[in-house]
Amino acid sequence: xxxxxxxxxxxxxxxxxxxxxxxxxxxxxxxxxxxxxxxxxxxxxxxxxxxxxxxxxxxxxxxxxxxxxxxxxxxxxxxxxxxxxxxxxxxxxxxxxxxxxxx
Numbered sequence: 138x139x140x141x142x143x144x145x146x147x148x149x150x151x152x153x154x155x156x157x158x159x160x161x162x163x164x165x166x167x168x169x170x171x172x173x174x175x176x177x178x179x180x181x182x183x184x185x186x187x188x189x190x191x192x193x194x195x196x197x198x199x200x201x202x203x204x205x206x207x208x209x210x211x212x213x214x215x216x217x218x219x220x221x222x223x224x225x226x227x228x229x230x231x232x233x234x235x236x237x238x239x240x
Contacts, residue, residue, distance in 0.1 A: 156189060165229065 147153040159168040175185035198212040 157193075167233070 147155075154171065154174065156171045156174070157168065159166060161167075172182065176182040194213055194216050195209075197216065198207075198209040201207040201212050202209040
């Protein structure tokens, strides 16, 4: 098992909340998603996830630029193209069970 480092700001902030954890295991993706946090706080869940995922994509693009010199705007465009293609024609179906509750 190869977990990532927990960000220092998360460790300093007593109000930090984990929203997503994703792994590749047994030849597939496995994830835990904190669904309902925004809905339970009076916001629409889907648009809030859109903002969260857009920010995540920007972090990926910035990391690839810093680590490998790849253009952040080009990376974002490539991710969005791949995302659109994958949503339209999935490589694999998303499977799994949902357990409600916040950690």
